[in-house]
Amino acid sequence: MEIKLKFGIDKLLFGMKQKDVEAIYGRPSKQYIDEEENVVYVYDEHKMRLTFYDEEELRLGYITSIHQNLELFGQKIIGQKWKDVKVLFSNNKMTQYETEIVDGTENYFFEDNWIFVNVDYNEVFKIEIGAVFNNSDEFDWKF
Numbered sequence: 001m002e003i004k005l006k007f008g009i010d011k012l013l014f015g016m017k018q019k020d021v022e023a024i025y026g027r028p029s030k031q032y033i034d035e036e037e038n039v040v041y042v043y044d045e046h047k048m049r050l051t052f053y054d055e056e057e058l059r060l061g062y063i064t065s066i067h068q069n070l071e072l073f074g075q076k077i078i079g080q081k082w083k084d085v086k087v088l089f090s091n092n093k094m095t096q097y098e099t100e101i102v103d104g105t106e107n108y109f110f111e112d113n114w115i116f117v118n119v120d121y122n123e124v125f126k127i128e129i130g131a132v133f134n135n136s137d138e139f140d141w142k143f
Contacts, residue, residue, distance in 0.1 A: 003077075003115075008129070014060055016060040061130060062130045078125065085124050094112075094113065096111070
């Protein structure tokens with residue numbers, strides 16, 4: 001499953017509606033409403049949570065995944081050492097990031113591409129990717 005920075009993951013594109021996602025992956029394993037009234041689809045088989053933003057006509061705006069087959073720049077990243085993933089990012093001109101440590105988990109945020117890399121015990125265990133904004137400070141929907 002390829003991460004397409006600024007676009008989505010695999011066949012999922014930011015801006016899709018629930019019916020568009022269901023046409024690809026079927027009904028979710030479960031769904032719920034989060035604290036911001038967004039609809040969240042959970043796909044157990046794909047190890048992904050998809051967030052459809054309430055204030056954006058329920059468009060897909062955020063994806064969280066721990067799937068072992070996630071790839072970025074042609075390389076798998078879940079389960080890899082952070083130092084190796086950091087080199088991969090650097091080799092692809094992604095050198096600017098913010099770091100936050102929460103309960104021992106390191107979170108690296110690359111704002112230009114709106115991607116979070118979550119690291120525990122020096123190993124990447126989760127990726128979060130979101131829709132980016134355009135120059136007018138509006139979401140740059142890809143679908």
